[in-house]
Amino acid sequence: MTLGLIMAWSGLNITSMLNDWANAGVFSYVLPFLLVFAFVFGLLSKIEILGKNKGVNMIIALAVGGLSLVGDYVPRFFQTIFPNLGMAISILLAAVILGGLMIKDEEMEWIKYIIFGVGALAFLVVVFSSLSDFNFVGNYFWQDYGSTLVVLALVIGVIVFITVAGKSDDSGGSGKKPGG
8 A cells, every 4th residue: 555545544644744743842852953963973973072982972962952952042043044944945946947957068157156156145045034033142133234244245255256256377478487
């Protein structure tokens, strides 16, 4: 029997299953804990700052994962950032598909830069819109100054791009060393 038939006969559907998981705290506590635990454990195992003792790394990762759930900040932040991230990935996927339609040969390298720019802009929007729900730096800091910071970052990015792109290899014209 297929999974669809089993679910139909048992009265289960994906919506009710996901709602049950949400009511059980899977999305609010279990998945954020696992994400923080995996990241901390992987980081400690990779950099080996405490040696190769996986038991110590696991205890530290368990503690950090558990402490990240205190105060409900991390679950609320994850509930904010990941839906925004999903929308940004959708926009980036659309840009890749449309860019792929335009690329006919390998000479159109500029499409990669446009897609990178769309991705960078989507990243900034995700970060700023996710942080705007929290009062990290005073009341409504991101609502008041977020657009100014984005414009400032874009201006600095354009200046850096122009500076880096404008550099050329000037070797003095003839390529010979002076006096030689």
